[in-house]
Amino acid sequence: MLRSKAFSLLKPIPLMSGQSNLAYKLTHPAIASHGLHCHGRIANYRQRCKTCPCNAGRRTISAAQAKVMAETELPGILILDIGGTHGVLENLAALLKKHFHLITMKEFLEHKKEMSKKIQSVFVFEGRPTIDRELLESLPNLKVIGNSGVGVDHLDVKMISEFGVKVTNTPHAVADSTADIGMALMLASARRLVEGCQVAVSPDTKCFAVDWLGVEVTRATLGIIGMGSIGYKVAQRARAFDMRILYHNRHQRSQEEEEAVGAHYCEKMEDLLQQADFVMLIVNLTPETHKLIGKKELGLMKPTATLINISRGAVIDQDALVEALSNKVIRAAALDVTYPEPLPRDHPLLKLNNIIITPHIGTATVQAIRMMAEEAIANMLAVLNGQPIPSEVCPK
Amino acid sequence: MGHLRTCPSGFSLLLQDMEGQELPYVLIDRIGGKHGVYEDHVEFLEKHFRLVTMKEYLENKTFLSKKITAIYMWYYKPVINEELLQSLPNLKILASSGVGIDHLDLNLLSSYSVKVSNTPFAVSTDTADMGMALMLASSRRLVEGYQLAVSPDTEYFPADWLGAEVSGASLGIVGMGTIGYKVAERAKAFEMKILYHNRNQRKKEEESAVGAIYCKKIDDLLQQSDFVLLSVNLTPQTRKLIGKRELELMKPTATLINISRGLVVDQDALVEALQNRVIKAAALDVTYPEPLPRDHPLLKLKNVIITPHIGSATKKTRRRMMENMTESIEASLAGLPVPNEVLQ
Numbered sequence: 001m002l003r004s005k006a007f008s009l010l011k012p013i014p015l016m017s018g019q020s021n022l023a024y025k026l027t028h029p030a031i032a033s034h035g036l037h038c039h040g041r042i043a044n045y046r047q048r049c050k051t052c053p054c055n056a057g058r059r060t061i062s063a064a065q066a067k068v069m070a071e072t073e074l075p076g077i078l079i080l081d082i083g084g085t086h087g088v089l090e091n092l093a094a095l096l097k098k099h100f101h102l103i104t105m106k107e108f109l110e111h112k113k114e115m116s117k118k119i120q121s122v123f124v125f126e127g128r129p130t131i132d133r134e135l136l137e138s139l140p141n142l143k144v145i146g147n148s149g150v151g152v153d154h155l156d157v158k159m160i161s162e163f164g165v166k167v168t169n170t171p172h173a174v175a176d177s178t179a180d181i182g183m184a185l186m187l188a189s190a191r192r193l194v195e196g197c198q199v200a201v202s203p204d205t206k207c208f209a210v211d212w213l214g215v216e217v218t219r220a221t222l223g224i225i226g227m228g229s230i231g232y233k234v235a236q237r238a239r240a241f242d243m244r245i246l247y248h249n250r251h252q253r254s255q256e257e258e259e260a261v262g263a264h265y266c267e268k269m270e271d272l273l274q275q276a277d278f279v280m281l282i283v284n285l286t287p288e289t290h291k292l293i294g295k296k297e298l299g300l301m302k303p304t305a306t307l308i309n310i311s312r313g314a315v316i317d318q319d320a321l322v323e324a325l326s327n328k329v330i331r332a333a334a335l336d337v338t339y340p341e342p343l344p345r346d347h348p349l350l351k352l353n354n355i356i357i358t359p360h361i362g363t364a365t366v367q368a369i370r371m372m373a374e375e376a377i378a379n380m381l382a383v384l385n386g387q388p389i390p391s392e393v394c395p396k
Numbered sequence: 397m398g399h400l401r402t403c404p405s406g407f408s409l410l411l412q413d414m415e416g417q418e419l420p421y422v423l424i425d426r427i428g429g430k431h432g433v434y435e436d437h438v439e440f441l442e443k444h445f446r447l448v449t450m451k452e453y454l455e456n457k458t459f460l461s462k463k464i465t466a467i468y469m470w471y472y473k474p475v476i477n478e479e480l481l482q483s484l485p486n487l488k489i490l491a492s493s494g495v496g497i498d499h500l501d502l503n504l505l506s507s508y509s510v511k512v513s514n515t516p517f518a519v520s521t522d523t524a525d526m527g528m529a530l531m532l533a534s535s536r537r538l539v540e541g542y543q544l545a546v547s548p549d550t551e552y553f554p555a556d557w558l559g560a561e562v563s564g565a566s567l568g569i570v571g572m573g574t575i576g577y578k579v580a581e582r583a584k585a586f587e588m589k590i591l592y593h594n595r596n597q598r599k600k601e602e603e604s605a606v607g608a609i610y611c612k613k614i615d616d617l618l619q620q621s622d623f624v625l626l627s628v629n630l631t632p633q634t635r636k637l638i639g640k641r642e643l644e645l646m647k648p649t650a651t652l653i654n655i656s657r658g659l660v661v662d663q664d665a666l667v668e669a670l671q672n673r674v675i676k677a678a679a680l681d682v683t684y685p686e687p688l689p690r691d692h693p694l695l696k697l698k699n700v701i702i703t704p705h706i707g708s709a710t711k712k713t714r715r716r717m718m719e720n721m722t723e724s725i726e727a728s729l730a731g732l733p734v735p736n737e738v739l740q
Contacts, residue, residue: 087555089555126555176587184536184538185538188529188532188533193530197701200687212704214709218525241582341553342545342552345548365560367561
């Protein structure tokens with residue numbers, strides 16, 4: 001799909017012929033406008049590479065030699081697979097190949113001795129490959145694990161850092177598409193869109209009942225739990241629907257940021273839960289947010305309220321949610337995430353009629369998937385080139 | 397609250413308001429059920445009107461026909477025809493629910509000097525919300541995704557299952573009235589590039605407030621939009637506004653969203669366009685007829701989502717509509733300017 005503002009997160013800055021690692025500058029409007037990610041600085045490669053050690057041994061070579069050199073000198077990157085059910089998408093693999101020598105898990109396992117020293121990075125796509133101690137021990141030159149996506153709850157960051165390996169994620173690439181899914185779920189749930197589609201196409205439908213009603217989104221109260229980048233973008237969108245916006249966050253945002261979206265801070269999550277018509281969860285999953293929403297929290301919500309989850313399944317106590325939905329303690333739920341994914345086919349959540357579930361598609365757009373790979377590549381290259389890392393995830 | 401008194405004949409109740417004035421007789425189709433006036437609206441209505449159902453009217457035409465001064469048309473019922481108008485000599489106003497009036501013969505009504513009112517403002521935000529809901533659901537393949545998430549056959553979620561982004565895409569609004577403008581306000585927050593086509597260009601301030609660019613020619617809008625949203629009213633000029641030619645002007649990656657009336661789109665042309673991937677997808681809250689016949693090709697296509705005309709279907713909005721209609725009727729009967737009057 002053509003976008004009116006087409007941009008790539010990676011702007012190439014070719015430095016000199018023969019240079020095997022093309023330096024890239026990470027550009028993104030979000031970084032430019034919202035300032036810097038807490039752990040990194042925008043890499044300014046042009047400046048840095050003047051003093052970079054790789055400039056030291058400059059020599060004259062032919063273009064063909066340069067090409068051969070470039071290919072063999074590309075750092076090795078481990079991926080699960082290309083294509084198939086869980087592999088990296090073909091077009092993303094093509095992007096990776098511009099900067100890395102791709103090694104699939106199969107190749108690695110078949111030629112461990114040869115490959116293990118070559119691998120300097122791992123690209124984790126949709127949570128795969130699994131990073132365990134055994135793998136880390138077998139990759140002596142591993143420098144970075146580049147995760148596609150912002151959530152890293154599937155990675156043991158502490159353990160990984162003990163091996164001197166850095167972890168990076170992609171907070172900028174995911175923000176718009178995930179905020180959009182939050183809005184999509186809120187609207188679909190409130191207006192009973194999925195049910196409506198079923199009525200519209202059902203062979204049994206003879207007429208449309210005029211007393212078939214949903215609930216309003218415009219002017220309703222939205223409570224955002226977790227006002228990070230994604231949460232803030234949700235607030236920007238919700239404001240256009242004239243929604244009253246409450247938010248709960250570890251820290252209060254600045255007054256300007258609050259005023260820009262008309263958001264009111266609730267230091268106590270309970271205050272937010274009691275007032276909101278829609279409660280949207282946009283936190284990352286940590287030990288602190290595990291089962292953040294349980295029986296008590298659901299009990300505090302209005303009986304007319306809807307719970308929307310675009311964070312991680314484990315942020316909600318699922319059993320408590322089943323009970324709350326069955327007993328109409330809350331009106332409805334809309335979940336892009338569950339635990340596990342997919343749910344077992346006999347799970348009670350699948351049988352309720354006041355819930356919609358989507359298959360974790362928060363970043364499932366052509367544009368976002370590409371941007372995530374670009375952001376991951378930029379982060380991994382920054383680590384390998386010894387540059388400031390835009391989105392490093394530090395162990396707590 | 398009016399008080400009840402049985403008149404000497406014991407036949408009908410004489411309802412009076414606080415000043416002892418008789419409440420106006422207002423014809424409705426029925427109360428309750430799938431198509432009637434909502435039961436929980438009746439209490440409010442009965443403070444203002446003596447409601448007369450069609451059944452009651454037909455059983456006692458002689459007495460009631462002269463008493464009825466207004467018709468409260470809730471979702472196209474009761475149906476108005478010449479015969480009915482002839483038999484209601486004192487009919488002053490027909491209050492119609494919703495904003496669309498394409499189901500009314502305005503010439504006929506005005507020939508009987510009957511005023512008409514609708515409820516354009518009450519429905520506007522809900523309908524704009526529905527437009528956004530359909531655009532997001534279609535683009536992100538929400539309904540398909542839901543089916544995948546709950547299907548008994550699902551073992552895993554495939555990595556290559558993708559939709560398309562709404563944020564940053566271009567939206568072409570055909571019909572920038574109250575509803576169209578509210579769609580633009582919402583779309584702006586998604587950083588969408590907004591084009592619009594309208595009978596008249598909006599004021600500069602209105603355009604800049606939502607960042608909307610006027611396309612005098614609908615073709616320009618069709619050629620540039622990732623999403624084309626129809627929010628016109630149905631008139632002879634807008635009937636089949638979107639046909640084969642217009643669909644072919646659209647991008648093959650574009651989605652058509654209709655929250656106006658089914659007849660604004662040439663449905664046969666739409667079926668063909670969707671089957672041959674001339675456009676990517678469609679999301680329709682309205683069709684012609686409603687519901688579609690159960691064997692209609694639109695129901696079988698994978699790249700369409702259809703909702704059962706629920707653009708204004710929320711409790712609060714329907715209540716506001718009812719209150720607006722009450723206001724219009726009362727103003728008309730009092731000889732005052734009628735809010736939401738439909739002028740010819």
